[in-house]
Amino acid sequence: MRIGEVADKAGVSVRALRYYEEQDLLPADRSPGGQRHYPDTAVGRVRLIQQLYAAGLPSRVVRDVLPCVDSGEAHPALLDQLESERARIDQRITDLLDVRDRLDDVIAITRDPDADCSPML
Amino acid sequence: MRIGEVADKAGVSVRALRYYEEQDLLPADRSPGGQRHYPDTAVGRVRLIQQLYAAGLPSRVVRDVLPCVDSGEAHPALLDQLESERARIDQRITDLLDVRDRLDDVIAITRDPDADCSPML
């Protein structure tokens, strides 16, 4: 597959794919003329990269954990990093849940001002 | 309180506080000499701002929702925005849970390679 097709199927820009190659996240072979050529698995890999980005992992970390998530197993040396990333993600989930609850309160009260839970002044 | 103390107590930089004022997130009165002076409540507000940032809300949105979260109720006109932000946060939580599960799989397999759940080749 050429780069445009991968971009379409994965729902990202061509520029993004070139960026991923630059960052060693997504290798590509080249045609004799120099055009990038990707295997079919590239689409899934791009989706995975997007998911990791969406989870807030910076590209450096993505680069490190990608091979593990790909293969399903990590070099033991990476275990610490994986666990610290796991912890960071856990913390983010907690934070997000908290913010969501706050927003829910505001939304509920705005919809039905009588059901106010805050202390009356 | 002067800016340095607020920064210390809230665990952010002085620069960040000046930035928040610039963005109309955190007003400050001034001493005759022009130095910023904050009420005690500023520390909590800064923590809230940080929490909203951590949740991925851009400062424009934070500026809009801050008064609501402060007061516990929103101008009805903001309800749509609040709900769309809530949805965005929900999506992020889902993504994070998914990524966390993937990491858990990798970690588990790395720790105990025999307990492999993936299809055997």
Next chain:
DNA sequence: CTAGAACCTGACGTTGACGTCAGGTGCAAA
């Protein structure tokens, strides 16, 4: 064989949330 779509490599632009530096001022303690 040729038009033109898709691709290529630089390289500069963008946005957000600050960091950092320069050059000057406020203020509390000794």
Next chain:
DNA sequence: TTTGCACCTGACGTCAACGTCAGGTTCTAG
């Protein structure tokens, strides 16, 4: 009163994850 730390206002730097533009090449359809 003088030291000297905390503070002030610009204003430029940074980093990530691309967007975008310029100027040239490759590939494919007709």
